[in-house]
Each structure stands twice: as C-alpha cells, then as structure tokens.
Amino acid sequence: MPELPEVEVVRRGLAPAVTGARVVAVTVHDDRSLTRHPAGAIDFETRLVDAVLVAAVRRGKFLWMPVAGTGEALVGHLGMSGQLLLREPGAAGERFERIRLDIAHPVHGELAVVFADQRTFGSLAIDRLVPTTDGAPGGLGASTPLVPAQVAHIARDVLDPAFDDEDFRRTLARKDSAVKRVLLDQTVASGIGNIYADEALWAARIHPETPARALTTRAVRALLAQLRLVLEKALAEGGTSFDAQYVNVNGQAGYFAHSLNAYGRAGLPCARCGGPIRREAFMNRSSHFCPRCQRPR
DNA sequence: GGAATAACCTGGATGC
C-alpha cells in the first residue's frame, strides 16, 4: 500500500538509474496498467521509444519522469500494489509484470525498469507537463515549475518545501467532514493514506471522526508536526511493508511496520496508555485509534 | 458546489 514514504523510496531508487537514460524498448503486457493513458499501448510504446528521461519527480503518491525536449513526462501511480523495479537486462519476468522499459544509461549501462502490479490499481501514462499554479518546482526532484496535467489537481505534500501550512489550516476550518476524511483527500494534502493518517492522528491525540473545522489552530499545527514526523520516520526506515506488495526498486521490504502505534493494532495495547486500540469501519476501509487517548471532541 | 458513496481489481485468508 504505497503512500508518500514508500513512493519516495522508489523515487530515490529510480533517480540515478533513469536520469539521462534513453528508452530502448517498451513492452506492454497488460493494457489495464495504462488506464491513465487512454490512447492505448501502441501509442504509449511509440511515444516512449528513444525518449531520454531527465529526472525522477514525486508529488504525493504520483511519480513522473520528464522526457527531454517534448514537454511531456512518463507518469506513474502505484495504486495499492504497484512496484517499479530495476532489473538486469533480459531478467526473467516478474510474477505480476505489466510493463517493461528497457533503458540505456550513459554511465550505468543497460537496465530494465519493470512495472509490476498485482491488483492493477496502478498505472503508467505519457502526459503533457503544465505550469504549477504557485510557480514552485512541480515536486520533489523537479528543477522546473512543471507538473503532469493529470497531477495538477493534486495538492503538495506536507514534506514539500512549498507546502502552505496556513492554507492547510484555512482549508480544514472550512470542512465539516471528519478530519481523517480530509487527510485522505489528496487535493488538500497529498501522500497521506490510511496508514499514516491513523498514525499521525494517534500521535496528535485527535479522534479520526473529529470534524476538521473543530480543530483549533494549535491542534492543526500539532497534527501537521506529527504528520511530518511520522512520514519522515517511515521514510528513514524504508517505508511500511506488511507483505510483498510494497518493496523498493531492488525488491526489498521496508521496516516501518514495526514502528506502528495504531494501524493494524486492533485489540493490542496502546503504546501510550495501555488501553486497547480500536478498529472501526470508515469509508469502506478501517480506522485504528485509541479511544482513551483520542477522545471525540 | 460540497460531501458521501460505489466501483474498480486480485490474491490471500477464512469459513463451511
């Protein structure tokens, strides 16, 4: 379940391998991994062959690799189970391999970039780059104020230097919805999924059903601080892996699952007060929180 | 226009 830290780990792994690399060949095994590229597999392959990739950029859970001289980028979203793996040229196919790019790098030589995805919620696409609305770089790893058109509506993430804390507070003050629902809204702040929403709310002692507008300025600041702490710690530990569905570009799992305080700990004692963590249905998924430390307001 | 919900998707786990 890749959220911001997991996608950032992938971006950092990809960046040195793809920056300056030329795409030699493209193989689409499964059209379902091109749902973000409506022109289809042949168009995708044709436009990508001979393209030179100039960076690996991330905003929230979206990754993209700008293509030199075209005003376009190769865009990717990992969905729930997507993986971008670096493999030796000619390596055997992955179990859920959907798309493979063969690339040639001037320093590292030939490599394969494999997009594997069990549940096919993820997708790749070629998309045009458009200017950012605030004039800041499009995302982490970008040197220009450009973002793929299909990512333009996604907010900056809380680790982005251009993230506007005050604008975030004003947005929450206008929302009647539960604060967790707002945290999962990628047009408010990107990169936060179910795991890190639960963890940050636990750390900030905020009940997930608290109406966003009920949070004081101090509570919003505390929430932002905890979001950043949780995401940075997860990043330092290589992300959260519960199974084989999240791995870095080398196929290795992250370790943050051992540091979780709320998510996935239903019935286990709260690390703060010792009371049992509760799991409740929320938005077709689950919320995990401590009913003693995170009281409804 | 904002908020809430359903649908997409697949394999592992569980129950019968």
Place this chain on the structure above:
DNA sequence: TGCATCCAGGTTATTC
C-alpha cells in the same frame, strides 16, 4: 479438498 465470501485501499465517477 474445493468453493464462496470477505478483506485490503487510492482514485475517480456518480449520486445525494
């Protein structure tokens, strides 16, 4: 052993 059902959840289209 085999089949049916449930569950995980990010994004987007649809509905209210």
